[in-house]
Amino acid sequence: MWRELAPIGRHAGTGGYRRFAWTGADADCRNWFQEQAEARGLTYEVDRNGNQWAWLGDHSAGDAVVTGSHLDSVPDGGAFDGPLGVVSSFAALDELRRRGAQFTRPFAITNFGDEEGARFGLACVGSRLASGRLSKEQAFELRDGDGIRLPQAMEEAGYDPAAIGPDPERLARIGAFVELHVEQGRALDLSGDAVGIASAIWPHGRWRFDFAGEANHAGTTRLVDRRDPMLTYAETVLAARREAELAGAVATFGKISVEPNGVNAIPSLVRGWLDSRAADQATLDTVVAAVQRAAKERADRDGVDLRVVRESFTPVVEFEHALRDEINKILGGAVPVLGTGAGHDAGILSATVPTAMLFVRNPTGVSHSPAESAAEDDCVAGVIALADVLEGLACS
Structure with missing residues (x-):
């Protein structure tokens, strides 16, 4: 999966990624997500705000466990910020199937649109729209550096901008959202841990x-x-x-x-x-x-x-303590808990959905740069940790 995704939107001169919302590179990333979902027999859909979902089980039943992240990038960004969470989500599902785990709750993997805000200047547009933290009127006023407004960009990419807006019914069906992300700092490198749990996001x-x-x-x-x-x-x-x-x-x-x-x-x-x-x-x-x-x-x-x-x-986001503590217990209670200054879709959703985050060690601490990195062993440790969490939350 990583090899397939790696060339998409990569700039030959800088080595960084330019996966901006509603562009050709974004479309290629979305096609990749759909292919991964369908290859695993998952029910694929795109919500009214352009966020992608891959469902296992009855998504209308409620109390679903959802994981995922985003696939877009900042200008000349790194390979791991966002995509690591999406790739790891599919890999964790593969691991659970290998274990023979039986899901007792609906399960989904998601790719939230325009998380970085690189094109229109506002981060987490997809999750903000879904949660009602960005109105349709405000979204329609967003424009990129060339003066192209968000509705025009969505239309040109084949989506209906008239449909965007709050999606409370969908969010009400989510019992827990867990986002895995590469750490954007060196706390785990300094502590010697491959995986950590988020405590809060700074305002x-x-x-x-x-x-x-x-x-x-x-x-x-x-x-x-x-x-x-x-x-x-x-x-x-x-x-x-x-x-x-x-x-x-x-x-x-x-x-x-x-x-x-x-x-x-x-x-x-x-x-x-x-x-x-x-x-x-x-x-x-x-x-x-x-x-x-x-x-x-x-x-x-x-x-x-x-x-x-x-x-x-x-504002400051304190991830739900009960979910955070349950995840820590699932992972053996010895996983470091750390705050972060970076914003995420999990932070936006936390006002309406129980959310938590896992971090994977970044040895350089560099992010939003081609120098962003994570060792393969640590990425695998992240997949195993996410699979353990999902099994503890959603499986018998």
């Missing part, structure tokens, strides 16, 4: 900073006469790093847009996106407020207008 959000100055000639405009928003942006980037360090949080400006974007032109507009995360809400609020203050102070000095828009936000 996190994305803020867009618009710095509006005055376009002018780079060669003839005196420094004292300039209203250069790039200076304000640069100071804000440094402030984000400074405030995050002081608070023990993280803050990153990883995306920037410049107008008119000429080598010999002073920009008229610099737009930067801040991603910030912290262990608790109060710390996150403190960091973001301090970054905005620093941006405003510098903007006033530079004669630049500042506008800040919060584009997305996810």
Whole structure:
């Protein structure tokens, strides 16, 4: 499975993946998922929001055990973030069948659409729509860097955007959702464990900073006469790093847009996106407020207008303790429990569905990069752990 999936959406120049929502690479990943489902005799379906499901048993019966993740990527992302969870889900089902396990609850494997938000700027679109945390009206306003709106992209990919929206009946039929994911950090590498259990997801959000100055000639405009928003942006980037360090949080400006974007032109507009995360809400609020203050102070000095828009936000997610404790017991009680600063579909669904997560060791700690990795032995350990969990939850 891994060999079949590996070439899809891989960029020859960078070695990273560009599996963006509703593109050709995304379609190829979806076809792969459907083929895996049908090869195992599972009932395949796509829900109203474009999320894929592969069912074993009566999916209308309720109290189903579901596992899976996503197949899309960030720009030039790694191979493991998302796909490891989907591949491991199919492999875990194969392992349970090898053991002769008999399912006593309905079971499904899922691929949630547009988890990374690389194309339209909002993460976890598929699970947000299904859980009602993103309205149809809000979704219709999402557009990519070329100005293409989400409904148009879905239509061009052969899906009906008019159908998107909350899916409470489907989610009500899920008794537990367990997502396996490569760890996006080095906690397991440092502890020497192949597999871990998630305790919580840090609160996190994305803020867009618009710095509006005055376009002018780079060669003839005196420094004292300039209203250069790039200076304000640069100071804000440094402030984000400074405030995050002081608070023990993280803050990153990883995306920037410049107008008119000429080598010999002073920009008229610099737009930067801040991603910030912290262990608790109060710390996150403190960091973001301090970054905005620093941006405003510098903007006033530079004669630049500042506008800040919060584009997305996810509060702290504490995974259900009863399910987490049951999984730990199934795995022998010796599995490390750790928090994470990365968002996931499991976090979005946790408000309406009992959810849990398993992590597989990433020896480098690198993620959202082609350097992301996991050893084959650890991946196999993850499959066995997931199979044990699924057997404990869904089988006799």
